[in-house]
Amino acid sequence: MDLTAKERDRLLQRSARVASLSFLCVSILCLMLPGAVPVMTLMLCLPLYLFIGVMQFQLGNSRSLGWVAPAFFAGILAIVLISQTPGGPTQAGLSAAAQLASGSLASLAIVLTTTLARRLMLLISFIAVAGTTVVALQPFQAPIPTLVQLTFGWLLATLIGLWISSSVPQAVRHIASIGRAHRAERQASETEAQRRQGARLLHDTVLATLTLLAHSGVGVSADAMRQQAGDDARLLRQLRLGATPTPQASGGYNLSTPVSETVLGTTLESVKQRFGRMGLEVSWHGTGQVLLPSEVLDAFLLALAECLENVRRHSGVTDAHVTITEDETTVRAMITDSGVGFVLDDVHSASLGFKESVVARLKEVGGQARLFSTPGSGTTVVLEVPR
Numbered sequence: 001m002d003l004t005a006k007e008r009d010r011l012l013q014r015s016a017r018v019a020s021l022s023f024l025c026v027s028i029l030c031l032m033l034p035g036a037v038p039v040m041t042l043m044l045c046l047p048l049y050l051f052i053g054v055m056q057f058q059l060g061n062s063r064s065l066g067w068v069a070p071a072f073f074a075g076i077l078a079i080v081l082i083s084q085t086p087g088g089p090t091q092a093g094l095s096a097a098a099q100l101a102s103g104s105l106a107s108l109a110i111v112l113t114t115t116l117a118r119r120l121m122l123l124i125s126f127i128a129v130a131g132t133t134v135v136a137l138q139p140f141q142a143p144i145p146t147l148v149q150l151t152f153g154w155l156l157a158t159l160i161g162l163w164i165s166s167s168v169p170q171a172v173r174h175i176a177s178i179g180r181a182h183r184a185e186r187q188a189s190e191t192e193a194q195r196r197q198g199a200r201l202l203h204d205t206v207l208a209t210l211t212l213l214a215h216s217g218v219g220v221s222a223d224a225m226r227q228q229a230g231d232d233a234r235l236l237r238q239l240r241l242g243a244t245p246t247p248q249a250s251g252g253y254n255l256s257t258p259v260s261e262t263v264l265g266t267t268l269e270s271v272k273q274r275f276g277r278m279g280l281e282v283s284w285h286g287t288g289q290v291l292l293p294s295e296v297l298d299a300f301l302l303a304l305a306e307c308l309e310n311v312r313r314h315s316g317v318t319d320a321h322v323t324i325t326e327d328e329t330t331v332r333a334m335i336t337d338s339g340v341g342f343v344l345d346d347v348h349s350a351s352l353g354f355k356e357s358v359v360a361r362l363k364e365v366g367g368q369a370r371l372f373s374t375p376g377s378g379t380t381v382v383l384e385v386p387r
Contacts, residue, residue, distance in 0.1 A: 008168040009063045009114065012161060016110040017060030019157070020071075023103030024053055027096045036092035037085050048078040052104070059111065065121065068108055072125050075105045076132045083136035094140060101133040102153030109154055113161035126154050196356060224277035268324070271305055280312040286324040290331050292387065299365045300331065300385045306357040307335045307381045315339025315379065330384050338378040344371060358383070 028049050031037060037045070055071035082089050082097045089097070105125075112122035130150045134143045272282045292300065304322070311320045317339040325332045358381070359369045367385035 004169050004172045007172065008165055009111075011168060012111045012114070012164055013063060014060045015160065015164060016107055017056055019107035019110065019160075020056040020059075020104045021053060023099050023107060024049065024056065027099035027104055030092050030096035030099060031082070033092040036090050036096065037082060041081055041085050044081050045078050048074045048081070052078070056104070056108070059108070063111070065118070068111065068121070068125075071108060072105060072129060075100055076129060079129075079133050080136055083140070088140050094137065097133065097137060098146070098149060101129055102150045105129050106150070106153035106157045109157040110161035110164070113158060113165055122158065126150075130154070196360065227277075268301075268322075271301060271308070274305070275308050275312060278312060279318055280308060281319040282308060283319065283321045284324070285321065290324065290326055290387075292331060292385065296365045296367070296385050296387075299361045299367065300333070300383065303358040303361050303367075303369065303383050304333050304335065306354070307383070310354070311335065311337045311339065311379070314342075326387070329387055331387055333383040335381045335383070336378065341373045341375045341377050341379055343375060344373060 028046075031042060031045060031049075036042075051074045052071050055067045055074070059067040059071075079097050079101055082093050085093060106129075109122050109126070112118040112125070130147060133150060134146050137143075137146055268284060272284065275282050308320060308322075311317070315337045317337055320335060320337045323334045323336075325334075354369075354371065362369050362383060362385060365385060367383065369384070370382045371379070372381075373379040
């Protein structure tokens with residue numbers, strides 16, 4: 001049996017249990033009203049009611065019809081005992097019998113709507129209960145109202161069962177469609193994230209090298225150019241073989257898993273050396289040793305390297321200052337230069353250099369970046385990441 005059928009049957013069973021036990025309690029209360037039936041009849045009926053209650057309760061835990069048939073049989077016997085009261089049952093006794101036949105026993109029809117065999121059992125049970133009740137109570141009330149009441153109760157229970165049987169598969173299909181939509185959206189988000197990561201990787205490595213080549217490597221030694229081009233070639237070769245890039249430090253990528261924590265001071269030196277080879281003198285100030293989680297360190301150093309690359313390319317100066325500070329929750333880097341500066345509104349909305357390689361990269365690890373610049377007065381960038 002598939003999951004949908006199991007969920008449908010479980011809901012039918014529990015609905016039948018709640019409804020049948022509720023009507024059974026009402027029937028018992030009517031039967032126990034003073035003068036409803038003689039004490040002897042009450043003593044004979046109570047064990048039958050208890051047996052019916054046990055069957056109905058077990059029906060909520062099992063889809064076996066072995067709990068249904070005995071409940072019908074005990075219910076019919078209880079109705080006959082009530083009708084055989086010497087002098088006839090009172091109105092409370094008749095109400096107890098009606099609640100039992102058209103409410104408690106009828107509610108069992110909820111679980112008899114799923115298959116042809118169960119529907120056949122439903123029809124036979126209705127005929128048996130309705131026929132017995134109408135005949136047994138005929139001396140005390142008209143048969144037509146009794147039959148109408150019974151038919152209404154059984155029909156209502158049957159419609160509830162059919163509605164649940166048809167609604168559960170529809171609900172499961174809707175849930176499945178929502179799940180598929182969620183998976184498609186997640187896949188699209190992952191694809192977009194991979195695209196953005198790829199754009200950053202391309203921008204930080206190959207495009208940076210090609211830019212240097214386009215400008216004939218002005219300000220960069222031939223050895224530094226060869227080393228940078230060799231690093232890019234190795235990275236592209238590994239990517240072509242299906243490896244996944246992992247940023248590790250200051251514009252460089254590798255394909256191994258980084259350690260959980262890395263000392264920031266040990267990697268800042270590599271950033272300084274890299275830009276020193278390219279003609280940008282970087283002066284460090286402030287904290288020398290800071291521990292950061294690897295993914296936060298990666299984002300921090302790559303964003304820092306991108307800021308220094310922007311200084312090297314666009315500021316018109318050959319030196320920059322980086323000040324590292326920290327507190328209990330945050331590590332900050334302030335990159336300043338005394339170059340030409342620019343108007344902030346002139347930063348193109350599609351620029352990958354700052355918006356993706358700096359702002360978006362830090363945002364992914366809970367950090368942020370702030371940019372301050374004025375034409376002729378240099379530029380300051382403040383990078384912040386959580387510890």
